[in-house]
Amino acid sequence: MEKKKPNNGGDQPQNRQWQPKIVAFLCHWCSYAGADLAGISRIQYPPNIRVIRVPCSSRVNPLHIIKALQHGADGVLVSGCHPGDCHYGSGNYLARRKFALLKRFLEFIGIEPGRVQFSWVSAAEGQKFASVIEEVVEDVRKLGPARRLVKNSVK
Amino acid sequence: MKQIQSRLRQTARQLLSEGKVDLLIGYRQGSLPLKTTPCFVSQEEEAVGLVWNSFCTNNLAVYLPGLFRPDPRSRKREEKKVGIVVKGCDCRSVVGHLKEDQVPREDLVIIGVPCQGMIDEKKIVAKLEGKEIIKAKEQDGQILVVDEKGQEIRLAKGNFLRDSCQVCQHPVPPLYDILIEGETARQALSDEYAEVKELEERSIDQRWEFFQREMSKCIRCYACRNACPLCYCPECFAEQSQPRWVGTTDDPSDIMAFHLGRIFHTAGRCVDCGACEAACPMGIELRKLTRKLIKDVEELFGYETGVSVEEPPPLATYKLDDDDEFIK
Numbered sequence A: 001m002e003k004k005k006p007n008n009g010g011d012q013p014q015n016r017q018w019q020p021k022i023v024a025f026l027c028h029w030c031s032y033a034g035a036d037l038a039g040i041s042r043i044q045y046p047p048n049i050r051v052i053r054v055p056c057s058s059r060v061n062p063l064h065i066i067k068a069l070q071h072g073a074d075g076v077l078v079s080g081c082h083p084g085d086c087h088y089g090s091g092n093y094l095a096r097r098k099f100a101l102l103k104r105f106l107e108f109i110g111i112e113p114g115r116v117q118f119s120w121v122s123a124a125e126g127q128k129f130a131s132v133i134e135e136v137v138e139d140v141r142k143l144g145p146a147r148r149l150v151k152n153s154v155k
Numbered sequence B: 001m002k003q004i005q006s007r008l009r010q011t012a013r014q015l016l017s018e019g020k021v022d023l024l025i026g027y028r029q030g031s032l033p034l035k036t037t038p039c040f041v042s043q044e045e046e047a048v049g050l051v052w053n054s055f056c057t058n059n060l061a062v063y064l065p066g067l068f069r070p071d072p073r074s075r076k077r078e079e080k081k082v083g084i085v086v087k088g089c090d091c092r093s094v095v096g097h098l099k100e101d102q103v104p105r106e107d108l109v110i111i112g113v114p115c116q117g118m119i120d121e122k123k124i125v126a127k128l129e130g131k132e133i134i135k136a137k138e139q140d141g142q143i144l145v146v147d148e149k150g151q152e153i154r155l156a157k158g159n160f161l162r163d164s165c166q167v168c169q170h171p172v173p174p175l176y177d178i179l180i181e182g183e184t185a186r187q188a189l190s191d192e193y194a195e196v197k198e199l200e201e202r203s204i205d206q207r208w209e210f211f212q213r214e215m216s217k218c219i220r221c222y223a224c225r226n227a228c229p230l231c232y233c234p235e236c237f238a239e240q241s242q243p244r245w246v247g248t249t250d251d252p253s254d255i256m257a258f259h260l261g262r263i264f265h266t267a268g269r270c271v272d273c274g275a276c277e278a279a280c281p282m283g284i285e286l287r288k289l290t291r292k293l294i295k296d297v298e299e300l301f302g303y304e305t306g307v308s309v310e311e312p313p314p315l316a317t318y319k320l321d322d323d324d325e326f327i328k
Helices: A031-040 A062-070 A091-109 A126-143 B002-017 B044-049 B060-067 B088-099 B121-127 B194-201 B204-216 B223-227 B252-265 B275-279 B286-301
Strands: A022-027 A049-054 A075-080 A116-120 B023-029 B036-041 B082-086 B108-112 B133-139 B142-147 B152-156
Touching (some): A049 A126, B002 B082, B204 B286, B223 B275
Antiparallel strands (some): B133 B142
16 A cells, blocks of 8 residues: 655645744753654654754854845754753753844844743653644744845845 | 043043042044044053043943953953043943942042933934034033034034933932032923833734834844843843843844843843933934833832942842732
8 A cells, every 4th residue: 555645745846835944952962852752752743853962052143044034044942951951050041042132132122022032841752742743833834935134136 | 521531631641640530531622523432541641631521421231340350361461450431321331330240349540420311313314404524512501513514503512412411310320439529400300211111001013013113223233232231141041042142133022032132131120321212323213112111120129220339139139028910
């Protein structure tokens, strides 16, 4: 019996439909291990994310996020350890302040609320990782392809 | 005003003659009417050139980090005492420098001047509709302007204050070594952030339209950055090539990335001195963006910039119960 192919249209250009591309900055100690656990546990989640491993969620510079949006990401996810679990003690607390401001600021200038998202995922939460990715991909899919801030396409 | 000026000159002369400062940063008359220009005084005799009036708009704190920066080869910095004339907003920038360890407190003499609000020269020029301004002076709360036909025009000072002065909450410097006596005018305000709130209430597409429109004026001269007392990095992210944070093209996206980067760098540090907007040759409304961050920092972290040297910067500290509703 023929296996049903997922409809992400890879090989046939005429069938190719837009798929959201999400850049996910995952902290090495928690969320990256959470993603690993999701993989080991064979938990399915959408293949739309491109993972970038960072030492800590507070390593992520707002410019990383802006640059991702400039160069073709439809959404950005930053994920780190739960409060209290940071490997470096306070990195995620500092990140939380920085991103609280950034999120409000990006929405203020007109970037849709779902484009840039944040989550806490621990190394034991493979299931949560999969559901976070599902949610983010679904949110961005609803928003459609990124048009704002994209280089060479702002009209 | 005249009294403040003479007191200021006297204080400057005294500080220089007693050797308490080697260099004093203040204002002198500019070559055009309605303008003053920053000046660096190191001789006692030069102190008579100092002025104080409603055109002392520049934020002199912008020069401080450069004066105290160590020599890149010897890694030592020149031993010198610097005096600086500050208004309320300039002083809060200096507080920022002290907090961020850019300026040694022991080598700095802060001469505070109570401020009555500064004039926005662009507003007067707009009011005169193309007439040339030959002379301008200040008299009893009025600005006296003489145009090219010798006609005298009287303008009420209150109508031509800079936007940042209209919402100023700190006309008196919060930190000083010497405070020049004088009056201040504190603005009575119903809502400090009315402009930001108005923009917040618009739809997301309208906000994007606003941002896009403002950014499309930008010619990337970086005047906003150069005028900003907070932008003291020896190498700015806008010019770094490894990594290249922002493209150097005039693509709207690159222009936006530059401004987002610059403005976000001022988060929790900006004192709303208005230097960026005053320096902008294209009239970009930068303060609406920086003030959004000031408002959010106040709302989220209960922090007011530039009033205390001891209080840690809001983005370098945290509380266990900070807002985390936006995180999944």
